[in-house]
Amino acid sequence: MKQLLVFVLFASLFCWLMFSPIYKHVLVIRQALLQQEADYLLEIGASGRYGYIDGDMLAESRGRLSEFGFEASLLQYEVTSTSGAEGDNSAVPLPRGTGIKLRIAYPYENLLNIDRLIGLAPNSDDARISGGGMKMSEYVPTG
Template sequence: MKQLLVFVLFASLFCWLMFSPIYKHVLVIRQALLQQEADYLLEIGASGRYGYIDGDMVAESRDRLARYGFNAPMLEYAVTSTTGAEGDNASAPLPRGTGIQLRITYPYDNLLNIDRLIGLEPPSGDARIGGGGMKMSEYVP
């Protein structure tokens, strides 16, 4: 009985050691892709040509991330500004010097459930990974 218990514990530890780095790698890649997309949207949206990040830009971003395997409807975008004005209104671009803030989040999607094998509790179901930042608008009317 003791040998069976040792075998089961060893087998679960072995599975975790084999597969955990793969899942961690996927998590790191997802977070990096979210941050890269946030940086790209901020660079475009805060440029002198736009001064906003509107729904069309967000839709194109969802399509780009979906090509990497993200589930597009599960992506959440939050666009704000440092002054409280709408950062996603194309009819009222933010003037130069106003900060545009963007946050893109995505759920962990049960990615870390394998950690249960060694007794670690995975993130809750509503926990999300994300990327974001802020860039000053360069739009001059």
């Protein structure tokens, strides 16, 4: 009986040691993709041509991220500004010097459930990985 218990414990530890780095790697790649997409949207949205990050830009972003395996309906975007004005309104672009803040969040999707094999509790269902940042708008109205 003792040998069976040792075997079961060793097998679970062995499985965790084999597969945990793979799941952690997927997690790191997903977070990096979210951060890369946030940086790209901020670069485009804060440019002198736009001064906002609107719904069309976010829809294109969902499409790009879904190509990497993200489920588009689970992506959450938050666009705000340092002045309190709407950062996603194309009718009223943010003027130069106003910060556009963006946060993209996505659930862990049970990636860390394998940690249960060694007694670690996985993240809650509402926990999310995210990428984001802030960039100053360069938009200058013409006319």
